[in-house]
Amino acid sequence: MTDFVYSPGLLVYLAGAFYILGLVIIHQVVLRLLILSGTGVYLLYYFTVADTPLWEAIYVSFLIGMANIIGLTSLLARKSRFAIPRAHADIYGDFPPLPPGDFRALMKLAKRYAVEADKQVTTEGEAGDKLYFVISGSTLVRKSDQAFVLAPKLFLGEVAFLVGAPSSASTWLEEGAEVLEWNFSDLRRKCARSTRFKLALEAAISADLAHKVAHSMGKDSVRVDHIPKPMIEALPSVRQG
CATH class of the missing domain: 2.60.120.10 (Jelly Rolls)
Structure with missing residues (x-):
């Protein structure tokens, strides 16, 4: 049985798949969750693709992920019945x-x-x-x-x-x-x-x-x-x- 060989390049395809699915989904919560998943995979890629992590790309992806989390939190809060005065x-x-x-x-x-x-x-x-x-x-x-x-x-x-x-x-x-x-x-x-x-x-x-x-x-x-x-x-x- 052939042992699985990890390839950082596969992460690019996986992250891209999350982004593509997100962009074709109309539901805002699902869209944001898929984009957030894609961002997480990209972070893993930037940490492992080279001998030294690609810190610039990591920082930018991290900020994108945080912005997405803030937007997702606001979206969920707007839909939550706890928002009703x-x-x-x-x-x-x-x-x-x-x-x-x-x-x-x-x-x-x-x-x-x-x-x-x-x-x-x-x-x-x-x-x-x-x-x-x-x-x-x-x-x-x-x-x-x-x-x-x-x-x-x-x-x-x-x-x-x-x-x-x-x-x-x-x-x-x-x-x-x-x-x-x-x-x-x-x-x-x-x-x-x-x-x-x-x-x-x-x-x-x-x-x-x-x-x-x-x-x-x-x-x-x-x-x-x-x-x-x-x-x-x-x-x-x-x-x-």
């Missing part, structure tokens, strides 16, 4: 498209409070400067000559935030409703710094928009003429009708 853990399930890390970043910019009195938050045709998410309580919506009540777990002011256009409807929150509130300026600065955060937030808002379109103007829709004025006073009667 305890104060908002009760509503994380209402933001299914958001990874835990992006949810944490979003909550850092939010103000969470209960509405003390019926409150108008958007006006149809006017530009807004705040985004809301209704945690609990009903929302009265007026759009053109129609009005309807929406259940909680929805965004308000999202059209103005996404496209910079005037609000598409006027909305009121009932007394006691619990909401999250963000300033457009804070969110846009965060989106400008992090494309990943921007895409995650837009995905969450888009999912909400689709749900809202599917459920609005349904059985709870009534003519505006049938609602007493001012609109704020109509909220209880519409909700109970």
Whole structure:
């Protein structure tokens, strides 16, 4: 039986295989693990290919490996449920498209409070400067000559935030409703710094928009003429009708 003869050159092929597999893998965690494995094999090669280790190549490969480890740690932390802030853990399930890390970043910019009195938050045709998410309580919506009540777990002011256009409807929150509130300026600065955060937030808002379109103007829709004025006073009667 022929004895195996170690050849440092084989390490180059092995490291190259790890790198090639990593570059064809879409999954970010697997990709980084494969690249890290390739870097480890290259380090072994640089230690053994010559009588004296190739220190320059070792130092550079070591730094590349450390950078990869830092990125991998950040990626795992962003996906870990430990990233979910305890104060908002009760509503994380209402933001299914958001990874835990992006949810944490979003909550850092939010103000969470209960509405003390019926409150108008958007006006149809006017530009807004705040985004809301209704945690609990009903929302009265007026759009053109129609009005309807929406259940909680929805965004308000999202059209103005996404496209910079005037609000598409006027909305009121009932007394006691619990909401999250963000300033457009804070969110846009965060989106400008992090494309990943921007895409995650837009995905969450888009999912909400689709749900809202599917459920609005349904059985709870009534003519505006049938609602007493001012609109704020109509909220209880519409909700109970």
